[in-house]
Amino acid sequence: MVNSKALFFPRQDYSPQQARVVRTRISAIELVAGHDSRGRLGTITQLPQNARLEICGDGFNERTVKVRCKNSFYFVFRDDVEVVAAKN
Numbered sequence: 001m002v003n004s005k006a007l008f009f010p011r012q013d014y015s016p017q018q019a020r021v022v023r024t025r026i027s028a029i030e031l032v033a034g035h036d037s038r039g040r041l042g043t044i045t046q047l048p049q050n051a052r053l054e055i056c057g058d059g060f061n062e063r064t065v066k067v068r069c070k071n072s073f074y075f076v077f078r079d080d081v082e083v084v085a086a087k088n
Contacts, residue, residue, distance in 0.1 A: 006060045007031065007039045009073060016054035016068065020081055025049050028074035031066070039073070047074065055081065 009031065030042035041060070047053070047069055053076070057066040064075040 003058060003060050004038075006058050006064075006066055006075070007041075009033070009039055010056050010066075010068075014056055016056050019052060019054045021050060021052050022047060022080070023049065026076055026080040028067075028069075028076045029064075031073040031075065041075070045074075047076070053081065 025046045025048055027044060028047050029044055031039040032042035034040045051069050053067040053069055055065055056068050056073070059065045059075045059078065063078055065078050065081055067074050067076055067081070
């Protein structure tokens with residue numbers, strides 16, 4: 001089941017819940033702007049090693065979390081972020 005609230009972009013003045021630097025490349029699904037204020041799932045990509053991720057909300061399911069990397073939003077697997085957090 002998809003969490004439809006996760007497909008909305010955060011407000012401009014949002015404050016990230018926390019930030020992490022990933023030590024390895026991780027898979028991500030881009031959140032792409034749609035024709036309304038709601039986004040849609042985009043392409044699957046990889047975020048580079050040493051990318052800074054700002055955690056900014058729940059993911060589209062219980063296994064994912066929404067992050068901002070540079071000026072784009074993505075969904076990444078929660079386990080990837082938790083593993084990185086454990087290494088910090």
